[in-house]
Amino acid sequence: MRLPVLICGIALVAMIILGSLLSLLQGALDLPPTECLLALCDTLFGTHWSTLDDYQRVVVTELRLPRLVLSVFVGAMLAQCGAVMQGLFRNPLADPGIIGVSSGAAVGAIVAIAIFPASIGPLAVPVSAFVAGLLTTMLVYSLSRSKQGTSVLVLLLAGVAISAFAGATIGFISYFSNDEKLRQLSLWQMGSLAGASQVNLWLGFFAVVALAVAFQRKAFALNALVLGECEARYLGINVEALKRQLIILVAVGVGVSVAYAGIIGFIGLVVPHLVRLVTGPDHRSLIPLSALCGALLLLVADLMARLVVQPAELPVGLVTALLGAPFFLALLIQQRRQWS
């Protein structure tokens, strides 16, 4: 019933490459496909083959290319964080946002958009989102700690409460904002990859690779945690340290994603679920395959966001939610049948 991990991995990489090419060639501006590829070669290898004019060249290499790269990074980051959160909570329905990082980051971004003067510069929103996301996670985590250790249940409930509070704060700030800022606020909350050309993608690259390496080192221990905390301790795992490290890593991963692209839902929830159905729940394969699958999904979602209503475009978070929510419900219904 399960498919081999290696084959799935190769298939996903192939589909990502295919999707990337498609994403590079398609858009509001109609360009000849070969010319687009030549322009890409020119940028990557310093050749001079393309006959595109400067404006067209910019569209391909400075708008489409960074955007698809960012979609791959953000998708991979969110999906592997989702896989880790579900393992940590021993619940296949957990979401990376559950520890409060997304809602905290949203408050940070919204404060930056609505209150900070524009003169601070373009980094104000992402940095403020990242910092607020991390601080919120710290708060949720410290609330869940007691002498007996960290309670996952309290962590979850504290995350829910803090998220509700963050939602109210966002509503409060929105209520007192003018129309222009309000539009900016709501667009940010829907998530978008449109800002890719103005950000440093190297940071995203390092974040996604560092996260993948760190998670892989913890994957076997995460399997043990699925048995239960006591059993993991008997297996020689320092459970408290593991939980702390994983929560920090997830907060950083989701924080970076949110800073880059706003709130993009359902990738972190749906992707690990899907991968588990196909190749099984072992975290040593689940985490890397989730990263690939998440990258592919967000790449495709962003392509759709760009193409469906051209020349305008939809926020990508809207697309992932529109597709993800019904899909997730379908999974739930299927599993409900299985369980009953």
Place this chain on the structure above:
Amino acid sequence: MSPAQRVAAMLELTNLRSQHGKVPHLAVEQLRIGTGMMVGVAGPNGSGKSTLLRAIGGELSVTGDILFYQRSLRHWDPRDRARHLAALPQFSQIGFSFTADEIVAMGMIPLSLSRQEGKRQVAALMKDTDCHHLMGRVFPSLSGGEKQRVHLARVLLQLSQATQPPLLVLDEPTSAQDLKQQHRILALTRSLCRQRGYAVIAVLHDLNHVLRYCDHCVLMKEGRISAQGKPGDVLTQDTIEAHWEYRPQLAGHMESIPVFV
């Protein structure tokens, strides 16, 4: 206690106390377990049997000393400890669809085994615990007894690379098993004691099992060890009545071991 036993003591508990509010729910003066010993813990519900096992496993904050091979359990390296001390959980719920053999293979986490050797060991131990036919089955779909046996295979794998005879902690290992499996499991653990020097401490509700399989019986009441020694000496009609408020009938003797009903 004989001098020989004194030397061989693998686990030594002294003055173990754990408070829960004002009431101490565990107060153990002394307990020694030597290599090759199978210890049965008996007592009525709520007498502190599971609490004692949790204290031995380090799951409970206690005052007093727990020496494992003359070294406080706190000072053991976690991985090394895992290779020498394993516990069978009483209940198990796993939210993900790991297969039974994947669960058994998790016993390898503290070990260093090649992939092939690991596979071989998983298969062998699943045979020993009579769950070889469950390979590939999804763990959450197994019955309670099957789950327990899969976990038993896992903890036995965990102890397979011990450099000194290990300690196996079993909390009601027979509670979910049918008659055949109960005796299979107890015979298996006793053979590990006899042949490989394992020490086993098991909570058992069936006193006839304690009489038949254990070398040492620990009788508990209200968080204290009220009596310990040879099972035949500790478990008599009088002591059973004093602990369980039920006077059993002596049905006879089997191989000179008393049988109570």
